[in-house]
Amino acid sequence: MRVGSLIRVLLVALLLAAAATAVAIFIPWLPDQASKEGGRIDFVFWFVTAVCIGIFSVVASLSVYSLIKFRAKPDDDSDGPPVHGHTGIEITWTVIPLVLVLAMIVVSSVALARNDRDPAGSMRVEVLGQQFAWVVAYPPEGAREDMDGFVCFTRGSGQVDAKCKRSPNLLLPLDRPARLHLTARDVIHSFFVPEFRQKQDAVPGLTTEITVTPTKLGNFPFICTELCGLGHALMRTRAIVLTESAFETWRASR
């Protein structure tokens, strides 16, 4: 009886797992992947998804099976078996989740540490958020930053220093890591390019940094994801990935 029940639950669980896997595979979840950092994030995403499909199928199959199989007859007033617990089972369902959680922590930490690095030879780009537009500025090579940590921006103003190349879009060369230095002029904004998977708040009075290494040529949405007031939904522009030579040509242009 018990073994039979367990086998049937297992079958329901496999069925649900197959359904959940289909949902995971056939729905276009993640947008195109256009950065090296995005690749690492996607790996963590699918790793966690696999673990979660497993847990979901166990829980859902047990609830569905119990509700159908152990339903009392309408005139049945009897009680179930007085089972108060089982130390072995309780230890099992404490230890297995613990191990899974630790695995997810390790995978996440490794991906995070790699994405956080500022690789040697990275290109410095400065990004300023203000209501309701982005300002992107490219300092000349080797320029020194001021006390606030910026070459192109003076804190509290939307001005861009004359020695910097200024743009309303984020233009990046292919395959070269870019280190973005972000700040905001008025309220908190947030840098987000879904195809890069990278997101970072731009905070007034702070410098926040993030690395993006584009791996795909193209033109992607670059939006604000921290509520910044009336025009929040309009604070969108483009992130454009060019070949190295096209980028240099653009940069040299006036």
Place this chain on the structure above:
Amino acid sequence: MRTSTWRRLLLGPGWVRAAWMTALFFGIGFGLVVGIRALAGWDPVIFWEPIIVVAALTAAPIGFLAGLGAFDYWLAWAFGQPTKPEDHSGHGARRWTDYFRINTDHKVIGIQYVTTTIIFFLAGGMLAMLVRAELAQPEADYVDPQTYNELFSVHASLMIFLFVIPAFAGLANYVLPLMIGAPDMAFPRLNALSYWLLPIAGIMMLSSFFFPGFGAGWTNYTPLSVEQPFGNVFFSMAVQWAGASSIMTALNFLVTIITMRAPGMTFWRMPLLVWANFTTSLLVVLATPFIAGSQFFVMFDRVMHTNFFQVAEGGYPLGYQHIFWFYSHPAVYIMILPGFGIISEVISTFSRKPIFGYRLMALSLVAILILGFSVWAHHMFVSGMANWLRVPMMITTLLIAVPTGIKVFSWLATTWEGRIHVTTPMLWAMGFVTMFVIGGLSGIFLGAVPIDIHVSDTYFIVAHIHYVLLGGSLFTIFAGIYYWFPKMTGRMYDERLGKLHFWVTFIAFNITFFPMHIIGVQGAPRRYADLGEEYADWNLVISIASFFLGASFIVFVYNMVVSWARGPRTTANPWGARTLEWQVSSPPPIFNFDDIPQVVGNPYEYGVPGARHAVMNGDRVAEAEQVKAE
């Protein structure tokens, strides 16, 4: 009428006195601000911002409470007038008007809480319907961006501060003293006061629309909140009133649970709902002052020109986020642990089996309580806080999955080989278990920092919080309302309508919120008044489903109102449950127990031959008569 009648009407506690005292206290506040400004020579003398904060949002509510009679006993005592500690004149409800005055009966207060919070739930739901109407089609259709921001901000604030948190406080208010065999709460007058703070907070939240407007999101992040229109202070002050109510109730629960358990009711014999409210109350008492502080600082920055968060004057915007989340993360456990308690009661009763692993169930609540204070910065993974803080916060966040998993598996094991009666409360309970697991699993995605960087502030977050707060907390609240409805009213609700309500809500809920995971991972940002053509198809589906979801609550309200008025009379214990609240009549007598019960065993001993949770007075009389007969 005679002069003495007039005198009593005008000067005695009640709505007439509340009306003129509200006006009087508003006048005092007005005079205070104008007087200080005139003396200091500030221009203009009549400046409405500080006047509204002091007179309308602080002084007038105190006048209202005093007029209603919330402080009468304490003031009389303080001024040395004769008081009777055992004065029960304000206790219990004989007429319907007794629900509209200061009442010290925890059962009346419980019903006041639940009905008030349901009204705010419906109001908050209407705001959500407006949000979905706007999002159904691309481009601005019905409301401008500022109004849109106000709609979702007030929606969230009402649902959190005036529905989920106080609805749990209300249900526990009703059943907790009964469950531990106490005649009432430890501080009945404080209990009455904490209820009456709620309507004040709710009306304040809603009236923010008239001063436009509170549109910074319920998180109210600075510096945006300081530069918002004046309605923002209505949120800052409403949170103070709702928060004060929470803290008072939590203190009351703690003292009640610690000091008023019936003889024999050791901690290990307490029903899990009592355990859940014990841990929740600890969270409330420790955490709520932080949100009070954060909102005071925001308001001071705006009204008194302090510089807690003003960058130009050396303030620190991330400081706000740390203080805010130091409350608001524990707050999500405040919004779910009492639900865990309700589900334990319901699942055990309708499976006719003892709770599987009772002690581990109680201990996992304590583990969540402790871990819950060490995870707040997982809301700030992309905020620009110190980078190193992210991994430790991820570790504690994901570790909470372990005690939460223990609870889910133990509920499932409780149903295993039971005799399951699929009643309405049981449907909500099992619906809760599956929906909450989905919400918990999306929480693991959010806890893993790299994934959070991608999905933070997208619709994935919106999906997650609705799976844990709607599929989670709301489902448990419905399970609780249906479960204790016969106890509270003495009548039975309509089972078919209850099930209809469940299925419509369950299906519409999933069609509304599951697709939000998809568009969120695709990159759709939250809090956008217009999401553009890219997500138009999904948005239309979501909006249509959300209207069905909204409509499902009409079934609920109809069922409750009609059944309360005309439903069939029920017995003391229609579910055959073992806990103490079912051992007294429905509704219970005015002081709950004619004689305090003697607790002799565990609360969930289904199927154990001869096991009893408690010996009631009636049992003892019967036994004595039996002995005499022998």
